[in-house]
Amino acid sequence: xxxxxxxxxxxxxxxxxxxxxxxxxxxxxxxxxxxxxxxxxxxxxxxxxxxxxxxxxxxxxxxxxxxxxxxxxxxxxxxxxxxxxxxxxxxxxxxxxxxxxxxxxxxxxxxxxxxxxxxxxxxxxxxxxxxxxxxxxxxxxxxxxxxxxxxxxxxxxxxxxxxxxxxxxxxxxxxxxxxxxxxxxxxxxxxxxxxxxxxxxxxxxxxxxxxxxxxxxxxxxxxxxxxxxxxxxxxxxxxxxxxxxxxxxxxxxxxxxxxxxxxxxxxxxxxxxxxxxxxxxxxxxxxxxxxxxxxxxxxxxxxxxxxxxxxxxxxxxxxxxxxxxxxxxxxxxxxxxxxxxxxxxxxxxxxxxxxxxxxxxxxxxxxxxxxxxxxxxxxxxxxxxxxxxxxxxxxxxxxxxxxxxxxxxxxxxxxxxxxxxxxxxxxxxxxxxxxxxxxxxxxxxxxxxxxxxxxxxxxxxxxxxxxxxxxxxxxxxxxxxxxxxxxxxxxxxxxxxxxxxxxxxxxxx
Amino acid sequence: xxxxxxxxxxxxxxxxxxxxxxxxxxxxxxxxxxxxxxxxxxxxxxxxxxxxxxxxxxxxxxxxxxxxxxxxxxxxxxxxxxxxxxxxxxxxxxxxxxxxxxxxxxxxxxxxxxxxxxxxxxxxxxxxxxxxxxxxxxxxxxxxxxxxxxxxxxxxxxxxxxxxxxxxxxxxxxxxxxxxxxxxxxxxxxxxxxxxxxxxxxxxxxxxxxxxxxxxxxxxxxxxxxxxxxxxxxxxxxxxxxxxxxxxxxxxxxxxxxxxxxxxxxxxxxxxxxxxxxxxxxxxxxxxxxxxxxxxxxxxxxxxxxxxxxxxxxxxxxxxx
Numbered sequence: 080x081x082x083x084x085x086x087x088x089x090x091x092x093x094x095x096x097x098x099x100x101x102x103x104x105x106x107x108x109x110x111x112x113x114x115x116x117x118x119x120x121x122x123x124x125x126x127x128x129x130x131x132x133x134x135x136x137x138x139x140x141x142x143x144x145x146x147x148x149x150x151x152x153x154x155x156x157x158x159x160x161x162x163x164x165x166x167x168x169x170x171x172x173x174x175x176x177x178x179x180x181x182x183x184x185x186x187x188x189x190x191x192x193x194x195x196x197x198x199x200x201x202x203x204x205x206x207x208x209x210x211x212x213x214x215x216x217x218x219x220x221x222x223x224x225x226x227x228x229x230x231x232x233x234x235x236x237x238x239x240x241x242x243x244x245x246x247x248x249x250x251x252x253x254x255x256x257x258x259x260x261x262x263x264x265x266x267x268x269x270x271x272x273x274x275x276x277x278x279x280x281x282x283x284x285x286x287x288x289x290x291x292x293x294x295x296x297x298x299x300x301x302x303x304x305x306x307x308x309x310x311x312x313x314x315x316x317x318x319x320x321x322x323x324x325x326x327x328x329x330x331x332x333x334x335x336x337x338x339x340x341x342x343x344x345x346x347x348x349x350x351x352x353x354x355x356x357x358x359x360x361x362x363x364x365x366x367x368x369x370x371x372x373x374x375x376x377x378x379x380x381x382x383x384x385x386x387x388x389x390x391x392x393x394x395x396x397x398x399x400x401x402x403x404x405x406x407x408x409x410x411x412x413x414x415x416x417x418x419x420x421x422x423x424x425x426x427x428x429x430x431x432x433x434x435x436x437x438x439x440x441x442x443x444x445x446x447x448x449x450x451x452x453x454x455x456x457x458x459x460x461x462x463x464x465x466x467x468x469x470x471x472x473x474x475x476x477x478x479x480x481x482x483x484x485x486x487x488x489x490x491x492x493x494x495x496x497x498x499x500x501x502x503x504x505x506x507x508x509x510x511x512x513x514x515x516x517x518x519x520x521x522x523x524x525x526x527x528x529x530x531x532x533x534x535x536x537x538x539x540x541x542x543x544x545x546x547x548x549x550x551x552x553x554x555x556x557x558x559x560x561x562x563x564x565x566x567x568x569x570x571x572x573x574x575x576x577x578x579x580x581x582x583x584x585x586x587x588x
Numbered sequence: 589x590x591x592x593x594x595x596x597x598x599x600x601x602x603x604x605x606x607x608x609x610x611x612x613x614x615x616x617x618x619x620x621x622x623x624x625x626x627x628x629x630x631x632x633x634x635x636x637x638x639x640x641x642x643x644x645x646x647x648x649x650x651x652x653x654x655x656x657x658x659x660x661x662x663x664x665x666x667x668x669x670x671x672x673x674x675x676x677x678x679x680x681x682x683x684x685x686x687x688x689x690x691x692x693x694x695x696x697x698x699x700x701x702x703x704x705x706x707x708x709x710x711x712x713x714x715x716x717x718x719x720x721x722x723x724x725x726x727x728x729x730x731x732x733x734x735x736x737x738x739x740x741x742x743x744x745x746x747x748x749x750x751x752x753x754x755x756x757x758x759x760x761x762x763x764x765x766x767x768x769x770x771x772x773x774x775x776x777x778x779x780x781x782x783x784x785x786x787x788x789x790x791x792x793x794x795x796x797x798x799x800x801x802x803x804x805x806x807x808x809x810x811x812x813x814x815x816x817x818x819x820x821x822x823x824x825x826x827x828x829x830x831x832x833x834x835x836x837x838x839x840x841x842x843x844x845x846x847x848x849x850x851x852x853x854x855x856x857x858x859x860x861x862x863x864x865x866x867x868x869x870x871x872x873x874x875x876x877x878x879x880x881x882x883x884x885x886x887x888x889x890x891x892x893x894x895x896x897x898x899x900x901x902x903x904x905x906x907x908x909x
Contacts, residue, residue, distance in 0.1 A: 155792050170790050172783035174850035175776070183776055184792050192771040218593055 481512025648849025661814025691807020
């Protein structure tokens with residue numbers, strides 16, 4: 080077997096300050112194989128890719144390409160060795176012509192000058208092998224993302240020619256473009272190329288790949304042939320839950336009552352397909368789904384971060400405007416985003432300044448909150464949420480992740496919201512703070528606040544949700560209510576193919 | 589098929605032709621070879637410097653030092669010719685070496701220290717002006733038979749117009765500039781840099797040599813513009829050519845380049861320079877208008893071009909299948 084192995088990575092280690100991003104990961108790619116690399120956020124997929132392409136230097140382990148030890152010092156070096164990478168957002172230059180993009184640095188010359196005619200002809204001939212008949216003298220930006228993606232692949236294959244790494248190539252393509260791309264990938268595979276394919280779309284993975292490798296928390300979970308695994312096992316591997324674990328909700332009988340909020344046909348093109356959602360007072364609705372499935376998009380559309388382009392939102396039968404976060408806040412919405420560091424906290428401001436931010440914005444700049452009131456407010460929340468250290472003047476970036484999350488919660492609680500959206504509230508925080516945040520969610524809902532919580536920690540969702548919506552491929556596919564909420568049912572719904580298992584059909588959209 | 593990327597260039601050319609036609613209707617003499625010849629001669633130093641600026645702007649940078657470098661070169665040449673017996677050609681060679689190295693140094697700082705070009709070349713602007721003042725605060729006249737020889741050699745056009753040596757030099761610089769920008773690997777790299785530094789790096793564009801090369805060319809051409817200015821005025825003065833960098837930027841933008849980089853035309857810059865020269869010529873013909881009108885018209889033209897470019901960008905940001 081070893082002689083047909085194109086790329087073999089063994090015992091790869093990579094550490095970042097305080098984090099072990101990869102530990103003893105093995106990865107083997109055969110020639111003429113499409114190998115899917117799967118894992119949730121933080122699993123180590125992109126770290127592994129970056130180690131293979133030289134964007135990161137690995138801390139340990141060996142990489143063999145065609146049996147020869149390689150040590151790429153940057154992506155350019157990897158490209159010369161034969162490993163080409165194409166990223167989700169096409170890394171080509173829109174202001175150059177298609178031909179220039181494909182040939183830059185190796186343009187055909189005549190009499191000391193670029194032979195533009197030959198350059199255009201060569202690139203046109205190359206692209207026609209991919210079924211793309213286009214005028215390569217035009218600017219790259221005059222073509223659609225799908226075409227640009229294929230141009231990027233053609234360029235990478237022409238330059239490298241042994242290994243092609245595709246990092247979420249289908250994320251911004253429509254279904255026709257995906258089909259075209261897969262046709263090309265199959266052709267390249269027949270030519271003996273090894274292709275690494277990263278995607279969050281499981282059906283695409285099953286459609287195109289020969290082998291699947293799953294990473295979780297920087298560790299290799301398993302590498303199996305695609306036809307030896309089904310989607311439920313795959314999701315179980317990715318999320319790290321065993322089926323059959325007794326993990327059921329305590330919320331058997333939550334009277335649904337009159338909905339506080341109702342969203343009808345609410346959606347945003349290319350983000351999340353239109354969905355219907357009712358949320359009652361004091362209800363916790365959980366959202367489950369794999370990364371990139373549309374769970375964050377749901378939250379962002381509800382809060383107006385990306386304005387919805389279809390449907391209506393009603394607050395107690397009154398139509399409300401949710402086109403911007405400001406409008407959402409005016410309707411007493413709150414939103415703790417997934418990317419706490421970039422979208423949540425303002426690192427250099429103090430805890431106090433971070434807490435009063437939303438309240439002050441609501442009041443308007445002309446009516447500054449008196450300092451004494453700010454201090455009283457902070458004191459209250461620091462005590463109520465047990466934020467540590469208790470010094471409200473400390474820059475928030477110095478706090479731990481869990482305490483930062485509590486400050487952001489305090490920021491919204493200070494505005495007295497009636498509907499709070501939490502996107503991955505427990506990500507990257509330690510176990511103790513984890514439990515506190517879960518307790519907080521429960522006590523908020525006891526006080527009558529409605530919550531929408533997105534989490535990839537399924538047992539967490541099971542613990543506090545009255546209802547769980549499952550999202551897959553930009554669509555709300557299932558709704559699990561009350562006593563049916565269990566990790567098993569959620570996993571089954573996430574992994575389900577177009578045929579919905581009967582027990583999750585209840586309320587399916 | 590018409591490519592949309594040439595639209596700014598076509599717009600500039602159209603404006604130039606229309607403006608010239610309007611001037612011609614009022615003053616038919618403006619189309620005489622005499623006036624056209626002078627248009628080249630009078631704007632030679634600006635045109636040469638603007639070619640360098642075009643490369644810089646296409647790469648997404650800016651060079652604020654060129655006015656000062658022109659003045660420095662002029663003073664340097666005048667002082668060398670007055671105090672030594674070196675031949676002017678040798679002095680020119682020295683001046684070009686200094687100005688090109690000065691530009692290369694700024695390019696090196698911009699690349700290796702990751703400093704914004706605005707700040708680095710601003711420092712270069714003060715430095716070069718200061719160096720010129722150190723050499724002399726007074727205007728130094730140049731009296732050399734080689735200067736007289738150059739100034740008196742020209743190609744006579746039918747109708748009595750003259751293409752002077754410096755006018756011809758400018759045209760040569762433009763032709764070389766066009767070939768360098770659009771027909772060499774270096775030129776392609778300059779455009780790539782303007783499209784995005786990070787992406788260029790991933791695509792294997794040599795960032796260091798390209799950045800240094802761009803500012804070295806700009807410095808070299810500023811030095812050449814200084815020589816041209818010295819031949820034009822027969823003097824070196826440390827306070828000359830103040831604000832020429834801004835005129836050059838204006839010419840480049842009117843010529844259809846994007847100030848954000850990634851798109852532009854050397855040929856457009858030539859038309860930009862000629863438009864600015866035409867306005868001045870018109871004011872001289874009119875005789876009653878104040879010379880401030882040049883600035884006002886250029887200001888209006890710049891606004892028009894910025895708005896036009898915004899329009900092109902919006903049109904281009906809606907990609908077709």
